[in-house]
Amino acid sequence: MQKLIITIDGRVCSGKSSLIDGLLNKLSEHYGYSIPHYSCGKHYRETLRDALPNELVDDAMVDFVHQAYQNNDVAVIDGRSSGFSLQDWEGLSDDKQLISVLCDVNKVEQVERIRERKLNTTLKSIGEELDRDRRDKARCFARFGKDIFNSKNYDIYIDTTGKTTEESLEYLLSEVNKKTGITAEKQTLLFAEETETTLSNKMLERKDIIPIYLRFSKHWNFSQSYLEKTKDCLSFTVNTERPLEEEVQRFHRWLKDKGVSVHHFCNDSEFLQEKAQAFARAAGLPSLSEEQVQWVRDKVKMKEKLRAIGLDVMDFAPINTPQDIAEFAKEHGFPIMFKPRKGFSSINTYKLSNFDDIKQLPVELKPNKFMVEVFNPNNEWVIDGLVQNGKVIDTYTSHIPVSPLWAVVENRINAHITTPQKPRLFRFSQNELLQNIASGMDLKNGYIHLETFVDKEGQPTICEFGWRMAGCKIPESHSLAYGFDIYDVLLDIHLGKEAHLNYAKKKKCVGDLYLPNKPGVIEEITPMEDLLHHEGALTGGMFVNEGDTVKPRRAGNEASGYVIVEGTTFPKVRKRMDEILRDFKIVSR
Numbered sequence: 001m002q003k004l005i006i007t008i009d010g011r012v013c014s015g016k017s018s019l020i021d022g023l024l025n026k027l028s029e030h031y032g033y034s035i036p037h038y039s040c041g042k043h044y045r046e047t048l049r050d051a052l053p054n055e056l057v058d059d060a061m062v063d064f065v066h067q068a069y070q071n072n073d074v075a076v077i078d079g080r081s082s083g084f085s086l087q088d089w090e091g092l093s094d095d096k097q098l099i100s101v102l103c104d105v106n107k108v109e110q111v112e113r114i115r116e117r118k119l120n121t122t123l124k125s126i127g128e129e130l131d132r133d134r135r136d137k138a139r140c141f142a143r144f145g146k147d148i149f150n151s152k153n154y155d156i157y158i159d160t161t162g163k164t165t166e167e168s169l170e171y172l173l174s175e176v177n178k179k180t181g182i183t184a185e186k187q188t189l190l191f192a193e194e195t196e197t198t199l200s201n202k203m204l205e206r207k208d209i210i211p212i213y214l215r216f217s218k219h220w221n222f223s224q225s226y227l228e229k230t231k232d233c234l235s236f237t238v239n240t241e242r243p244l245e246e247e248v249q250r251f252h253r254w255l256k257d258k259g260v261s262v263h264h265f266c267n268d269s270e271f272l273q274e275k276a277q278a279f280a281r282a283a284g285l286p287s288l289s290e291e292q293v294q295w296v297r298d299k300v301k302m303k304e305k306l307r308a309i310g311l312d313v314m315d316f317a318p319i320n321t322p323q324d325i326a327e328f329a330k331e332h333g334f335p336i337m338f339k340p341r342k343g344f345s346s347i348n349t350y351k352l353s354n355f356d357d358i359k360q361l362p363v364e365l366k367p368n369k370f371m372v373e374v375f376n377p378n379n380e381w382v383i384d385g386l387v388q389n390g391k392v393i394d395t396y397t398s399h400i401p402v403s404p405l406w407a408v409v410e411n412r413i414n415a416h417i418t419t420p421q422k423p424r425l426f427r428f429s430q431n432e433l434l435q436n437i438a439s440g441m442d443l444k445n446g447y448i449h450l451e452t453f454v455d456k457e458g459q460p461t462i463c464e465f466g467w468r469m470a471g472c473k474i475p476e477s478h479s480l481a482y483g484f485d486i487y488d489v490l491l492d493i494h495l496g497k498e499a500h501l502n503y504a505k506k507k508k509c510v511g512d513l514y515l516p517n518k519p520g521v522i523e524e525i526t527p528m529e530d531l532l533h534h535e536g537a538l539t540g541g542m543f544v545n546e547g548d549t550v551k552p553r554r555a556g557n558e559a560s561g562y563v564i565v566e567g568t569t570f571p572k573v574r575k576r577m578d579e580i581l582r583d584f585k586i587v588s589r
Contacts, residue, residue: 002180004027004073004074004096004097004182005069005074005075005086005099006023006099006100006101007065007076007077007078007086007098007099007101008076008077008079008100008102009078009079009081009083009100009101010101011103011104011110012110012114013110013113014105014110015103016078016103019165019169019172020037022169022172023176026173030182035074037075037076037077038064038076038078039077039079040064040079040080040082041078041080043061044057044061061080061085062085065077065080065086066086066089066091069092069096081139081140081143083100083102084143084144084148099155100153101156102149102158104158104159104505105159105160106161106505109161109162111126111130133149137149151483151504155179156175156179157502158175158502170498171500171502174497177207178205178207179207180207181207186208186209186210187208187263188211188212188261188262188263188264189212189262189263189491189495190264190266190283190285191267192266192268192279193213193269193272194219194269194271195222196223196226197469198475199490202485202487206488206491208495209491209495210234211230212233212262213233214276214279215236215237216238216240216272216275217238217239217240217241218241219240234260236254238275238279240275244279248283251283262285264286264495265286267280268469270297270344270466270468271344273293273296273467273468274293274297277293278290278293286445288443288467292441292443296443296465296466296467298341299316299339299340299371299464300316302464303316303373305440306437306440309437309440310440311436311460312459312461313462313463314373314374314461315374316374317371317373319338319365319370319371320367320370322359322365325338326355328372329358329372332374335351335352336372336374336375337349337350337373337374337375338350338352338361338370338371339370340371341369341370344466344471345404345557346404346556347553348363348554351375376463378455378456379400379425379453380400380403380453381398381399381400381423381451382398382449382450382451382452383395383396383397383398383433383434383452384397384398384447384448384474385438385447385450386447386490386493386499386501387434387438387444387445387446387493388445388498388499389444389445390439390442391435392431392434392435392448393499393501394431395434396418396481396482396486397418398416398418398419398474398477398478399423399570400415404472404514405555407514407556408552408555408558409554411516413513413578413581414516414559415511415574416473416474416477417509417510417574418477418478418480418510418511419481419509420481420507420508421507423454427458428459428460433450433452445496446467446490446493446494447468447469448466449466449470449471450462450465451464451465469490471557472514473512474512475487476564477564478510480538480566481508481510481566482504483503483504483507484502489501509569509570510538510565511565511573511577512562512564513562513565513581514557514558514559515559515560515562515581515584515586517543517559518550518560519551520549521547521588522544522547523587524587525542525545525546525585525586526583526585526586528540528542528561531563531583531584534563534579534580535579536566537580539563540561540562540564541561541562543559543560543561544560565577
């Protein structure tokens with residue numbers, strides 16, 4: 001039996017009682033017996049209020065929570081900072097999962113709920129109810145040094161504002177299910193991958209998913225540590241030397257031998273888009289058609305389709321020879337951009353400023369592999385979106401101070417900064433823009449990663465987009481800026497579950513700063529712990545270390561490491577990033 005203790009704190013009239021009742025019913029159904037509920041408020045009123053002086057109540061309440069934890073394998077405890085009473089307590093057991101929940105509601109709706117609950121409401125009585133929150137916050141901070149109403153201090157955060165009890169309960173059960181897998185049946189998800197990603201690791205954490213990893217023999221970029229981490233998971237490797245139909249038949253026999261069936265499919269790899277979608281399509285799983293794959297993978301087909309939808313793109317042309325490039329330049333003038341039709345991360349992308357640049361291209365031209373387009377000097381932005389059942393449920397905008405390739409080539413700042421507020425420059429709707437793409441290409445469930453230029457009139461000219469998660473650390477920045485887990489939401493979308501966008505009330509700007517790299521043997525590099533001392537630095541990681549031999553790639557994601565930086569505004573984040581770059585040092589020989 002899985003041992004589980006759930007603590008629930010929350011504001012007055014945030015809906016705790018109704019959620020606790022629903023949670024207890026669901027847990028009791030699962031475990032087959034009535035799950036005990038310990039209420040700190042009830043214990044105080046019935047046992048402590050008249051028995052102890054106020055200065056001793058907190059100690060007695062913490063003891064009450066500790067005893068409830070020790071005396072039960074499964075229980076729900078609510079109120080009086082019950083979550084904080086257990087966090088970091090030496091009595092915690094490794095085999096007993098602890099989940100803390102915070103219920104929240106905005107002030108306007110909170111007052112309305114107080115009025116509805118109390119028959120004789122006056123301004124004084126409402127003020128007395130609201131004052132309970134103030135007292136709880138002060139008492140909690142005095143004892144634990146933590147804000148009882150800060151969502152960061154909890155495993156699950158529920159804002160019940162504008163939601164029915166049923167909607168809030170559905171969300172709570174869904175989140176508990178993700179962490180425990182005890183409130184719903186597990187579903188299988190065929191996940192195509194070529195390397196370890198944050199999304200693949202998130203899937204491993206989910207208790208409601210049975211992952212089946214789809215791998216391809218020619219595209220095997222997995223570390224030994226990742227293979228060890230996933231060794232107990234189901235995985236099927238497609239032999240890319242054999243016909244697709246034979247491999248799909250072998251896959252179905254393999255599923256039968258394992259006694260499992262596949263419910264859902266997800267591909268998050270740009271590189272594997274064609275192979276993975278073709279495999280899923282042949283296996284009878286929801287997937288992109290051959291035409292859709294070309295729209296999201298081949299930049300010429302993509303731009304042709306975007307124009308057909310009615311969206312603006314730079315003038316472009318497929319090319320096969322240097323003469324094709326020269327003819328395009330004669331018609332449109334320099335500079336122009338040269339790039340692969342199916343590239344990613346700006347690899348083999350070049351800005352051509354004259355005819356000599358065409359002659360000196362360090363790329364072997366092959367038929368139907370490359371294209372050119374007019375150079376766009378305007379500011380570049382990223383607009384990402386989550387799509388469920390063909391509808392864009394929300395978008396997330398990032399400012400790019402310098403286009404990633406030029407940042408790497410010219411040693412300038414390489415960053416993406418999520419800006420929750422609509423940029424003042426924009427004279428268009430981000431949601432409508434992405435919805436036009438999703439509808440025009442009949443894209444149903446997934447993640448759109450769009451790169452676009454925005455001119456001085458605030459109008460977009462689309463560069464390109466991907467039907468998969470953004471690269472670098474952009475999704476992490478979105479999650480931190482909005483206060484939710486975008487990876488969990490995307491997995492819910494692929495599982496056919498309703499996506500809950502449970503944002504924090506106060507959003508902020510958050511960006512990923514990529515640190516410059518140098519060729520040669522790294523003799524000295526600033527430690528990450530030093531960089532994280534900077535104001536606003538949240539987390540980070542290094543890709544190279546002292547003693548490593550580095551051969552930097554000419555790619556937009558080339559870096560020696562990264563730092564995630566937060567701030568209240570975009571300029572503040574940018575300033576903090578500049579300060580980190582000034583203090584960062586990398587020396588090679």
